[in-house]
Amino acid sequence: MDKKSVEQELDALREQIRYHSRKYYTEDDPEISDFEYDKLYRRLEELESQYPELVTADSPTRQVGGAVYNTFAEVVHEVPMESLHDSFSEDELRDFDRRVREAVDSPEYIVEPKFDGLSVALEYVDGVFARGSTRGDGRRGEDVTENIRTIRTVPKKLPEAIPFLEVRGEVYLSDSGFEKLCERQELLEEKPFKNPRNAAAGSLRQKDPKITASRGLEIFVFNVQQTRGEEFTCHDQALERLRELGFPVPPIYFKSGDMEKIIQFIREIGEKRGEYDFPIDGAVVKVNQFSQREELGSTAKFPRWAEAFKYPPEEKETTLLDIEINVGRTGVLTPTGVFEPVTLAGTTVSRATLHNQDFITEKDVRVGSRVILRKAGEIIPEVVSVVENPVETVPFLLPDTCPSCGEPVSRPEGEAAVRCTNPQCPAQLLRHLIHFASRDAMDIDGLGPAILEQLTREGMVSSPADLYGLTVEQLAGLERMGQKSAENLINAIDKSKQNDLHRLVYALGIPHIGAKAAQLLCRSFPSMEKVISATAEELAEINGFGGVMAEEIVDFFSHASARELVDRLAALGVNMQAAEQEQAGSIFEGKTFVLTGTLPNLSRKEASELIQRNGGKVTGSVSKKTSYVLAGEDPGSKLDKANTLGIAVLSEEELMAMLNG
Template identity: 90%
Template structure:
């Protein structure tokens, strides 16, 4: 390979690794598997070893972890939180052992599971927990103290009042906790985390500690970073002391001076990893003696006294026996493959998601296909590739009607998902109810997901309209629901009947119609009757509406199930007309405003109300027809577009000055 080609490949590798590292460490939204990332990183290491003169100071091989968010205060680590060098074969671990023995005499090793979570440091003063921080780039992390306090297994006060102690651990989310979180995110139409590691990182970085507290995070503590008042000579001694102090330490670790015994234990961990409820992606081998660790020292990035062994993703060939179609709580049709059972990462696998029609078509997955299966991130089974399609197999297509309710399904241009949009589809009832009762929709105080889940489980409701038939007596019989709470909830449901029409339109869950779009719609068509009768050309004339939104509304109300629901709600007394807002003046008559950024004193809703009461319209996007852009702090791309189109930009102060003449 000539030098120019090497330089080109090095540049491409560094760019790819930086991009995927940012997605993994900083955004908690990886696009490739750990295995594929490790392959890129290993190739970069190999080339840089061959061509040391081409190594750059900003190379990913010289960096630790990810950049620090500016969401939290910075914490400078007195003791750097180094990352570990990875080995991918037993031979590489033997090479590590050889390097260690060349530097120190008779080393003894400790081997532990390698937890797949977010690395943190915990600090204690006189035995009291005082600060928790993330690793960040190894030198500077984020202060996440309040969020770490919500982790039940983190000791808030130690058994002994040690003057100062800093420990390192890994915050993680259990496999079972990850499954529950994904179910919850799907139910609330949130973007699900891709694996437990990203779920743990995203949960620990929440601005609201209450959200973190509800995620069920846990921790293992595996290292003493600093200590004053006590001394240790070796790692296993420190681990036992940490256990005595109340820290959750690795559930199993093994000590030996024989690398072959160490390798046997690593194999045992690998064979058992399917039995653990916490995510691991390998094992860690550490020199036990602290004095030997000091002799060995560190490179610019890694300690020379420790090595991580990464388990390769296990792959097996099997046969696809059937494809089942499941309707999720958001109405998405998800194809699930049923396979001849195989053992992967210590567990038996017989099912795996096939994602969507594009995935099936791209890989040409068919019933009867011979496929390669593996576990992504050691957790989620996935189809890697199709080995062959035997004669007689046929291409698979998702059904044209919902298998749950029989209504037609739809797939919009640019979307991968095929979904049922029937508002009364039994498979997505709970999600519809949560949306219907939500704050921006019918805003029924006290009617949260837990109560709705009980109501559907008990068979008390099978449609949003059923909410308006509930009695206090029925509600009082629910778990954790007393007589007074039941009466309050019935009153809240009754109160929601008087809501403005736009809230009901939004509550119906029409695709692509948010609360703002519903307001615009009801501003032009102030009764449900007129909304339901509107045509695509009429709807497209609404400023801020696009063709897709207009088509969604017409398509939604063309369904008999949607019309039946509206008729029933009307019969039960739910308001079907828009509020006639008293107009304060006509100063902004014929003027169109767009809001961007955070205003000094007014909320967006308050500013919109002021503009609308004075005859103006508020839309969501800037165009040549926009009269003014009202901008606050941290404005987005709308401000740039306004500048490019020459649209006047107002501050809140200037808006109020116009109103005051």
């Protein structure tokens, strides 16, 4: 390669790696697998090694992964939280051993699992937990003390009043906990995390510690960063002392001065990793003696006394025996492949998601295909490629009707998902009930996912209308539901009957019709009868509506099951009329507002209603048609776009001044 080509490839690699590092470490939303990221990183290292004159100070190879959010207070790490250099083969571990032996005599090693979570530091003063922080860029992290306090396995007080102790650990989400979290996110129509590592990172960075507490995070502590009042000479001694103090330390580790024995233990961890309930993506080899660690020192980025071994993604060839179609709680039809069982990453794999029709068509996956399955540190295995399609196989197409209820399915323009169009599909029941009872919908206080799961499991509710037929006696018999709680819940259900029509319209779960759209709809069509009888052309004339939204409403009420549900609710006393709209004024007539950030006194909902009552319109994104951006604290990218487009930006105080003339 000529030098210009090398420079171009280096620039492209650095840009790609920075982008994917930001998605992985900062946004907790990776777009590529660890294996693909490692390939990019290794290629960058190779080129920089061959052309050292082209290495830049800001290269990703000179930076510790991660960044500091502005959400939390900054913490400066007195002892840097370094990252580790990665090895991808056993020969590279032998090279690490050779380099260590050239610098120190007769080294002894400790090997531990490499946990796949978020690295944190815990500080204790006089034996009491005082502060917790993320690694960040290795020198500056985020203060997440209150969130770490919610982790059950973090000791809050040590059995001994050690003057000062700082330890390093990895916050993680167990495989079983990750699966439960994804199920709950699907129920609440939230974007699910892609893997346990990102789930742990996203959970620890929540502004509300209650959300962190609900996620079931755990921790392993694997290093002493600094201490006063304790002295250690080697790593295994420190681990045992941490165990005595009540810290959860790595459940398995091995000590040896023979690198071949270390490598053998790494193989054993790899073979058994499918049996563990905690996510690991490799193993870490560390020099045991602290005095030898000091001799070895560190590079600009990595300690020379430790090496991480990353397990390569396992790939196996097998046969696709069948494709099952499952209907998710959001109505999406998901194809799942059933395979001849193979062993991947220590577990027997016989099923893998095939995602959607586009995935199946692109790879030409058929029943009877010989395929390559891979499991690269993720919970769910994936089909990498099709090796062969025997002559008797035929292309696979998702069905035209729902396997659960037999109603037609549709694929909205621009979406990959195929959905059941039946609002009363049994497979979607629990998700519909959760949405129906949610705050912006019917706002039934106390009727959360846990109770609704019990009600559906016991067969007590098979439709939102059934909620209005429940009795105190029925509810009192549920788990963790006493007489008083049952009475309160029945009162909340009865109270919801008086809600304004727009809440009911939103609660029905019409695709593309959010809470704001439901309000706009009911202003123009102030009764359920008028909403149902409106044509798509009439609906499209609503200010803020479009053709897609209009068609979705008409399509929804074209189903007999939807109209039957409305009739049942009406018969049970649920309000079907919109309240008369009192417009306070028309000062904002024809003006479009976008809200961003946290306002000092008004909630976003209150500010939106205030603007709408005075003739204005509130939308979610900034465009040239936006009249004003109402900005509070931490406004984000919407404010940047407003400034770029030259759109007027208002504070809450300025908004109130306009209203007061």
